Amino acid sequence: MTSAFSPASRGRERTTSSGRSRTTSCGHPGAAAPGASALGPTGPAGSDAVPPVVVTDLSVVLGSAVILSGIDLTVSGGESMALLGANGSGKSTLVRTILGLHPVDAGGVHLFGHDVRRRSHVPWSRIGYVPQRVGAASGVPATALEVVRSGLLDPRRPFADRGRRARTRAMAALEAVGLAHRARDHVQIFSGGQAQRVLIARALVRDPELLILDEPLAGIDRASRQALAEILASLHDRGLTLITVLHEMGELSDVVERAVVLVEGRVSADGPAHDLAPSSPGAACHGGRPCS
Numbered sequence: 240m241t242s243a244f245s246p247a248s249r250g251r252e253r254t255t256s257s258g259r260s261r262t263t264s265c266g267h268p269g270a271a272a273p274g275a276s277a278l279g280p281t282g283p284a285g286s287d288a289v290p291p292v293v294v295t296d297l298s299v300v301l302g303s304a305v306i307l308s309g310i311d312l313t314v315s316g317g318e319s320m321a322l323l324g325a326n327g328s329g330k331s332t333l334v335r336t337i338l339g340l341h342p343v344d345a346g347g348v349h350l351f352g353h354d355v356r357r358r359s360h361v362p363w364s365r366i367g368y369v370p371q372r373v374g375a376a377s378g379v380p381a382t383a384l385e386v387v388r389s390g391l392l393d394p395r396r397p398f399a400d401r402g403r404r405a406r407t408r409a410m411a412a413l414e415a416v417g418l419a420h421r422a423r424d425h426v427q428i429f430s431g432g433q434a435q436r437v438l439i440a441r442a443l444v445r446d447p448e449l450l451i452l453d454e455p456l457a458g459i460d461r462a463s464r465q466a467l468a469e470i471l472a473s474l475h476d477r478g479l480t481l482i483t484v485l486h487e488m489g490e491l492s493d494v495v496e497r498a499v500v501l502v503e504g505r506v507s508a509d510g511p512a513h514d515l516a517p518s519s520p521g522a523a524c525h526g527g528r529p530c531s
Contacts, residue, residue: 288315288316289351289352290313290314290315290316291314291315291316291350291351291365291366291448291449291480292312292313292314292337292348292349292350292449292482293312293313293314293347293348293349294310294311294312294313294333294337294346294347294348294349295311295346295347295348295349296309296310296311296345296346296347297309297310297311297312297333297336297343297345297346297347297348298310298343298344298345298346299329299332299333299336299341299342299343299344299504300344301332301341305504306329306332306504307329307332307333307336307504307505308504308505309346309505309506310333310346310504310505310506311506312333312499312506312509314449314480314482315480316448316480317475317478317479317480318480318481318496318497319471319475319480319481319483319494319495319496319497320481320482320483320495320496320497320498320499321482321483321484321485321488321491321495321497321498321499321512322334322482322483322484322485322499322501323485323486323487323488323498323499323500323501323515324500324501324502324507325502326486328501328502328503328504329501329503329504330453330484330501331371331453331454331484332504333501334451334453334482334484336348336355337350337355337451337482338355338366338368338451339355339356339358339361343355343356350362350365350366350449351365351449364445364446364447365447365448365449366447366448366449366450366451367442367443367445367447367449367450367451368442368450368451368452368453369435369438369439369441369442369450369451369452369453369455370438370453371453371454371457380425380427381425381426382422382423382424382425382426383413383418383421383422383423383424383425383426383429383437383440384406384409384410384413384422384423386426386437386438386441387409387412387413387437387440387441387444388401388405388406388409388444389441390409390412390440390441390442390443390444390445391405391408391409391444391445408444408446409422409440409444410422412440412441412443412444413437413440415440415443415470415473415474416436416437416439416440416443416470417436417466417470418433418436418437418440421433430459430460430463431458431459431460431463432459432460432462432463432464432466432467433463435455435459435463435467436466436467436470439452439455439467439470443474447479448478448479448480449479449480449482450474450479450480450481450482451481451482451483452471452481452482452483452484453484454484454485454486455467455471455483456485456486456489456490456491457486461490464489464490465490467490468490468491468493468494471483471491471494472493472494475494481494481495483495488512492512492513495512496511496512497509497510497511497512498510498511498512498514498515500515
């Protein structure tokens with residue numbers, strides 16, 4: 240399997256949201272795309288490809304509150320999209336509903352063509368998720384390598400994190416985020432930015448085709464945000480589909496191509512990121528409301 244974080248073989252030019260171009264990877268003729276061995280006919284290549292994410296007329300009610308209403312959203316393979324909006328606009332709820340963590344009250348959500356309400360049918364190994372950071376080891380003493388290996392665990396394979404192959408995959412994921420040299424260090428001593436990178440490595444260890452990140456820039460310093468932007472740009476260049484929840488674009492302005500703005504649980508705007516999204520804290524989102 241060609242890894243989403245394996246060295247790229249060749250590149251092409253992609254224009255970023257800021258109008259600048261950078262080199263993006265594409266395999267040599269006949270080479271597999273990231274995760275291609277798992278794709279079959281539903282992979283990102285080809286005009287008939289099934290999009291990684293399709294949300295149709297989605298509504299979500301939590302308690303007595305309508306959190307999301309009438310959401311329509313399609314994310315194509317290889318796309319980098321940001322979900323923007325003020326606190327309470329529904330960004331994280333939408334992501335968690337896409338992942339099947341909140342019930343769908345109306346409409347539908349499909350991942351790689353599979354209804355999330357039928358969880359056993361969804362190819363979860365093709366999806367990586369980085370939740371809002373609460374601690375890479377959740378209070379349990381663990382090394383970076385152990386945290387990343389835990390991403391291989393599966394109810395049907397309780398020992399999937401063990402063995403030489405699991406270690407090799409975990410080390411490759413840590414290498415992708417620049418932390419292979421810290422593999423044996425305990426995550427409790429890591430900075431916020433380093434801990435965030437460990438969580439990204441854990442999401443990458445299964446070699447997903449879709450990576451969803453919820454507020455990855457929150458609570459980390461500028462240098463860490465810049466390092467994270469470089470990591471995500473590299474992953475995107477190698478073909479990974481990215482959905483990132485953000486308050487503002489910040490250091491990811493050159494990584495995100497498309498912005499979807501939520502206001503009070505509805506899509507307010509959807510288009511090129513440079514047309515819709517502020518890049519600095521305190522700037523106004525579509526409709527004049529602050530994004531932070």
